[in-house]
Amino acid sequence: MIRFKREKETDVPEISTASLPDIVFMLLFFFMTVTVMKSEKLKVNYVLPNASEVKKLEKPDRVIYIHIGKPTLEYATILGSGPRIQINDKFVDLSDVGPYVLGQIADKPEAIRPFMTIALKVDKHAGMGIILDVRQELRKINALKINYTTYEGDAYANLE
């Protein structure tokens, strides 16, 4: 009886860690494939407004982003603090918005061109003026599907 008990005590099995690297590698590959390195550097600062009735932007290949906000510190000395338009790494003048967006659409396969959405990422403190102007430019080139990108949250928080 005593002998039996002692044998059981010494026999605590060790957990094998041999498969640990495999598990970690599996996770690693998952994250490696999912990761998208941020492709564009933001040259404008913005805080998006909140909205509660949002729809998700599915299919990121069908979205063209337009960023509008104050230039970052680096550029503020040259460009001032008025809101600026950025598309794809570059500051863009209002008159160039149309050609730029058209160029972006032309890069896509023909099948998805009619379904392109223009996502406007605009600082909540920007005036409506610049947005109205951009919208007018988009109307001129017949890119009518737009999305005001927002955070999901309480819309009344925008008023502060």
Place this chain on the structure above:
Amino acid sequence: MPRRKGAPEVNAGSMADIAFLLLIFFLVTTTIETDAGLDRMLPPMEPPDEDVVIKQKNIFTVNINKNGQLLAEEELTDLKDLRTKAIAFLDNGGAASGTPDYCSFCKGKRNPESSDNPSKAIISLKNDRETPYGTYITVQNELVGAYNDLRNREAQRLFRRDFTEMEAAFLNPETPQSVRDELKEKVQQIKDLFPQKLSEAETSTN
């Protein structure tokens, strides 16, 4: 000196550490983000061929001034009341029963001075060039919310489901095709009951 048998074995003990290091790096850099926002269609540049006459009572005007104050139907309105007002307008169903515009599912006051039918009702939004974007989005959000509330009500009545949930399932590419085909009809049916007519004419400068 005894000869070694073959090449010496590489110690693989630190492999897990290296993998962990890489794993943590990718964990930190990964952002699984899907953007969300308010979808809008802009009006086409070319004006319609024929002039459409719209009765004044079928238009709900919303004006936002540069301080973010709100004028709904010529009345100074608090933002929190906008949704209720918009719902009351859309759901009014003022046309008398028997007329072609009669709205059978409306639950509003049926005031003949307000909109005839949800399919006729138009919300017209005007804003100043200096209106803050945040305020504009809040107003847009409330107006879209008004439509969604009404559509949800009808979807609950007809299909016992929320419209917003049905639409999200329809738009989600992971939903099986068969389910989406079925949803498409239902979503369209609800959209036809309360079509979203939000017009944004050229802005005034005052």
